[in-house]
Every structure is written in structure tokens, then in C-alpha cells.
Amino acid sequence: MGRVVVDVMPKPEILDPQGKAVAGALPRLGFTGFLSVRQGKRFELEVDGDVTPEVLAAAREAAERVLSNPIIEDVVSVVDAASLDTVASA
Amino acid sequence: MGRVVVDVMPKPEILDPQGKAVAGALPRLGFTGFLSVRQGKRFELEVDGDVTPEVLAAAREAAERVLSNPIIEDVVSVVDAASLDTVASA
Numbered sequence: 253m254g255r256v257v258v259d260v261m262p263k264p265e266i267l268d269p270q271g272k273a274v275a276g277a278l279p280r281l282g283f284t285g286f287l288s289v290r291q292g293k294r295f296e297l298e299v300d301g302d303v304t305p306e307v308l309a310a311a312r313e314a315a316e317r318v319l320s321n322p323i324i325e326d327v328v329s330v331v332d333a334a335s336l337d338t339v340a341s342a
Numbered sequence: 343m344g345r346v347v348v349d350v351m352p353k354p355e356i357l358d359p360q361g362k363a364v365a366g367a368l369p370r371l372g373f374t375g376f377l378s379v380r381q382g383k384r385f386e387l388e389v390d391g392d393v394t395p396e397v398l399a400a401a402r403e404a405a406e407r408v409l410s411n412p413i414i415e416d417v418v419s420v421v422d423a424a425s426l427d428t429v430a431s432a
Contacts (some may be wrong), residue, residue, distance in 0.1 A: 253377070285388045288387075292384045292386070294351065296345065299375055310373060
């Protein structure tokens with residue numbers, strides 16, 4: 253069973269009040285050195301079988317039409333979760 | 343200027359109504375083949391300077407103490423955004 257990870261972020265020119273709130277909270281809690289924070293969404297789509305190029309293409313279309321609002325958000329990546337595991341554990 | 347990406351997902355045993363809603367909407371909109379959807383959060387933290395191991399450690403602590411609720415969420419990855427660019431464009 254495969255898994256596709258879709259990342260959606262607010263467009264750079266869009267105000268991100270959630271991110272701003274986090275950025276304001278971090279120094280108050282002792283975490284300095286972070287200049288700004290943006291908050292977006294991460295989806296994990298489980299598919300029956302392998303993550304083929306066709307599955308990725310369908311996931312990308314779903315990401316653009318259902319998982320994100322193209323007026324205010326960008327789909328920043330649509331990848332096979334298996335390709336991320338090596339990165340995350342590095 | 344570096345960027346750290348933090349991914350937070352609902353724990354597997356926690357009900358995820360947003361993900362369920364998306365999973366229900368996909369087939370109605372013609373996207374079949376997705377068995378389930380989980381929705382989490384993705385944060386981008388901008389730092390002044392390079393993403394050193396110390397910056398990553400601070401980001402991981404911030405992720406666990408501020409960006410996620412450890413009762414219901416897991417921090418699934420804390421990585422240098424530069425390490426992701428090669429994956430996302432692959």
C-alpha cells in the first residue's frame with residue numbers, strides 16, 4: 253500500500269495569521285532565532301498498490317482542485333512518501 | 343537565509359475528521375483510488391543564517407513544545423528545506 257504526500261502552503265503574498273501567531277509565540281517561549289513562520293497543510297493520501305506516475309498525476313490534480321484553494325495557496329509538492337523517508341531520517 | 347520544514351500529523355489512533363471529509367469528497371469529484379486521507383500541518387520556519395545541527399535541534403524542540411499537541415499529534419519530520427528541494431523536483 254502506497255502513500256502520497258501533498259504539501260500546500262499559503263502563497264507568499266498572502267497574510268498568514270496562524271504563522272504570524274506562531275512566530276510571535278516562539279520568542280516568548282524561549283525559542284529565538286526564527287525570523288518568520290508560515291503554516292500550511294500536509295496531506296497523506298493512501299493508495300491501493302504502488303505509487304505509479306499515474307497515481308502521482310491524479311494526486312497532483314486532486315491537490316490542485318480539492319486539497320488547495322488556488323487563489324490563496326500553492327501546492328508545493330506531491331511526492332511518494334517512500335521518497336521522503338530517507339530524507340527525514342537523515 | 344535558511345528554512346526548516348516541520349511536519350506534524352495527527353496520531354494514527356486519533357480520528358481525523360478533516361481527512362475523512364477530504365477522503366469522502368475525492369470520489370464524488372471523480373478522484374478514485376485513494377483509500378484514506380490524513381490531514382496535518384506543515385510549518386516553514388525561516389532562520390537567519392544556515393540550518394546548522396543546533397538550529398535543527400531548536401526547531402525540533404519548538405516543534406514538540408509549540409507547533410504540535412503531543413497528546414494528539416506526532417512531529418513526523420524536522421528537516422532543512424534545502425534537503426527537500428531535490429526530492430520535490432524529482
